[in-house]
Amino acid sequence: MTLVIWAGGCLRDESEPVIGATDHGLMVGDGVFETCEVTGGRAFALTRHLQRLEANARALGLAPVPTDEVRSAVAAVLDAGGAALGRLRITVTAGPGPMGSGRGDSAPTLVVVAGPGRAAATARVVRVPWARNERSAIVGLKTTSYAENVVALARAVAAGADEALFANTRDELCEGTGSNVFVELDGELLTPSLESGCLAGISRALLLEWAAQDGLPVREVDPAHLPYRILDDISAGRGALALTSSTRHVAPVVSLDGVELAVGAVSRAARELFRERAALDVDP
Ligand SMILES: Cc1ncc(COP(=O)(O)O)c(C=O)c1O
Numbered sequence: 001m002t003l004v005i006w007a008g009g010c011l012r013d014e015s016e017p018v019i020g021a022t023d024h025g026l027m028v029g030d031g032v033f034e035t036c037e038v039t040g041g042r043a044f045a046l047t048r049h050l051q052r053l054e055a056n057a058r059a060l061g062l063a064p065v066p067t068d069e070v071r072s073a074v075a076a077v078l079d080a081g082g083a084a085l086g087r088l089r090i091t092v093t094a095g096p097g098p099m100g101s102g103r104g105d106s107a108p109t110l111v112v113v114a115g116p117g118r119a120a121a122t123a124r125v126v127r128v129p130w131a132r133n134e135r136s137a138i139v140g141l142k143t144t145s146y147a148e149n150v151v152a153l154a155r156a157v158a159a160g161a162d163e164a165l166f167a168n169t170r171d172e173l174c175e176g177t178g179s180n181v182f183v184e185l186d187g188e189l190l191t192p193s194l195e196s197g198c199l200a201g202i203s204r205a206l207l208l209e210w211a212a213q214d215g216l217p218v219r220e221v222d223p224a225h226l227p228y229r230i231l232d233d234i235s236a237g238r239g240a241l242a243l244t245s246s247t248r249h250v251a252p253v254v255s256l257d258g259v260e261l262a263v264g265a266v267s268r269a270a271r272e273l274f275r276e277r278a279a280l281d282v283d284p
Helices: 024-030 045-059 067-084 148-160 202-215 230-235 265-280
Strands: 006-007 010-012 031-039 086-095 109-115 121-132 162-169 173-176 179-186 186-191 218-221 240-245 248-256
Touching: 006 067, 006 179, 006 186, 010 067, 010 248, 010 265, 024 086, 031 045, 045 067, 045 173, 045 202, 067 109, 121 148, 121 173, 121 186, 121 240, 162 230, 173 179, 173 202, 179 202, 186 202, 186 265, 202 240, 202 248, 202 265, 230 240, 240 265, 248 265
Parallel strands: 121 162, 121 248, 186 218
Antiparallel strands: 006 010, 006 109, 031 086, 086 109, 162 173, 179 186, 179 240, 240 248
């Protein structure tokens, strides 16, 4: 299937150019984005994604795009793509601007793209030598400045994996290039709190909420409780790992740095719980 594209106020053909040469998103990665899963022609957790998009745009200092405008662009794309769609991306940039980091005063650019795509049910991860900066000016924001993730994911793919795990500058476990990380230890599934510098993932939040309601032992911990070296224990068989993201939902990790890992019982239950709850409500 081809991509469905909305830009500049209407649906566009894939071959049409839609971004100006000086768009600040293109120039310096001055933008924010969201990726949603699409099931049965509907975007999962769209309201949460739109809220995060708005909050991230504000935090980056971008002029706001009215949520109604984004919603109608998303609706146009979903209508045009139908049931074959698997994922949808919403991008908002600062719009045309100067060639350097200084920002112009243009109206923001909004682009919505959807296409096929489903992630695997399990994940294979590697460690990478680079750190997330929990003191970064854009910490926790889903900006289009993703080159760091591109490089780390390429390293993972070259090693036969599909995700890379970052430490932060304090050598605490942080997150993946496009996922949050959970560590299964002694019958509990633990994820570093947002102080680690990780993105406030929507799937992470949903899993924490649903697990709390269901009595499944899943919780946030102080990042100091999950040093990056805990991954040595995991590869030695003393624990398990799982990832969450909009396209993966909950994906148990089956390989770490090429060492096969057993799927943890809580990770498996978390995946099942997420599947059940997501099927009940497309916009939780
Ligand atoms: C860096 C990063 N962390 C975590 C996530 C997971 O977030 P969500 O569950 O909202 O998709 C993503 C999603 O792409 C991400 O890019």
